[in-house]
């Protein structure tokens with residue numbers, strides 16, 4: 001499955017209905033907000049109606065009371081107008097409050113939905129996408145939608161309402177003149193429909209480049225030590241400058257596209273007035289129309305085109321929001337291709353773990369594992385040795401089902417490894433990675449990560465368990481023991497210390513298969529010996545898979561596999577493995 005979001009744009013012109021489909025999906029997510037939306041809708045309709053009657057009352061007051069100097073009537077209608085304006089203020093406030101709350105709840109829900117989806121996706125997804133771009137989608141793109149919904153949607157509805165009212169008045173006073181006045185609006189409609197996909201694509205490109213810029217910032221912040229050590233500040237400054245420049249260009253282009261609506265809408269409004277004026281004067285001259293009617297007609301044309309002009313700005317916001325939604329829905333539409341599948345009854349294996357005719361290629365790369373076959377038995381220790389880039393980590397990743405084989409089958413306890421639920425599989429297989437990742441929290445939080453069995457244990461009870469497994473000596477190396485605070489990305493711990501915590505975490509889970517991928521590479525020889533003793537004390541049924549470059553670490557292995565150029569060969573003894581490594585070195 002292709003997880004590369006930048007190669008799966010949903011904004012191609014081919015997908016004509018993409019906006020509407022996206023909108024429908026978005027509204028479906030908001031189904032529990034129906035009551036709020038209906039209330040806000042009525043508030044804006046009442047507000048718009050009040051705004052429509054205002055001028056009528058003013059006209060009526062002038063004609064009936066001002067011209068006849070009946071000041072009592074003027075006073076009464078001023079009071080009526082004041083009440084109307086106060087009521088309009090109330091409905092406008094209510095609408096803003098409802099939609100502001102709705103926007104924030106939607107933002108909260110959307111960010112949760114996108115983040116939860118990210119948690120579900122497999123390693124291949126994260127290999128193919130940059131963290132900076134993903135952060136931009138979770139933060140910026142969701143906010144574009146919030147802005148549209150909290151600020152623009154109901155204005156959109158209100159403007160549409162006033163415009164429709166004015167349009168009906170125009171057509172009912174004089175159909176022919178009304179139709180002529182509305183003609184430019186038809187042209188405008190065609191123009192908007194034609195240009196909208198282009199405007200949306202400008203906005204999509206702009207958001208993509210914003211994501212790209214976030215990736216640049218993220219990369220340089222993550223690797224600041226290397227940048228400083230190699231004095232590459234200029235290089236990153238230049239890369240950031242380029243990304244920023246590109247962002248500037250795409251933002252200008254999107255801004256121009258968004259702002260194109262406004263002058264075009266103003267022009268059509270003026271065109272409408274001009275048509276009414278010229279035709280109206282002609283009709284007055286031929287006796288078919290009156291001056292009074294022409295004045296009210298012009299007022300309605302203004303009432304029709306003014307909200308239309310406002311709609312232009314709102315339409316641009318809508319395009320920005322839809323481009324954002326496209327980018328969000330790309331993530332939401334992804335499926336984890338590592339979901340459990342039904343187990344096929346054939347070709348069962350009698351080993352603890354078996355690779356049968358396994359081939360593997362990374363999603364966007366060439367094949368790196370070629371037709372490998374090997375078995376792991378219960379309780380034995382296996383070593384994977386071989387040159388850098390030979391395929392050891394990839395083989396281990398396949399055992400842990402971080403990826404699925406491109407072809408062939410991997411059996412765990414005789415069942416296709418793909419048929420296990422993730423919780424069951426991760427309980428059986430423990431993996432200590434080359435670069436262990438620790439979360440913000442304490443050592444206790446980190447070693448109990450994903451371990452339900454000990455989640456409710458007190459420190460004392462947990463220390464007792466650690467003692468049983470021989471792990472307490474490792475914990476004692478940290479001043480505050482279980483309560484030692486850790487910070488993500490902080491350098492308060494050495495790599496070796498991090499490896500120790502990852503080791504305790506994996507061993508405490510008591511997995512059936514424990515994979516150590518260069519897990520002791522940064523640990524001193526004495527501590528390494530201690531780890532070796534702990535490994536020896538694991539239950540006799542535990543199978544160990546050790547990947548190591550230092551051959552002394554695999555001296556106790558029952559079986560050694562030589563992994564080179566995507567092939568896994570049984571190496572025999574440690575001496576044979578050494579010979580294979582030396583031979584490989586001489587050849588390369």
Ligand SMILES: Nc1ncnc2c1ncn2[C@@H]1O[C@H](COP(=O)(O)OP(=O)(O)OP(=O)(O)O)[C@@H](O)[C@H]1O
Pocket residue numbers: 127362364365368386387388389390391392393394395563
């Ligand atoms: N995420 C990835 N995407 C594409 N190719 C990858 C990825 N990870 C590894 N590879 C490629 O797969 C091949 C095997 O890599 P692997 O990490 O399995 O080797 P290794 O034997 O563990 O190396 P080392 O001893 O350096 O850890 C290499 O050619 C590498 O370039």
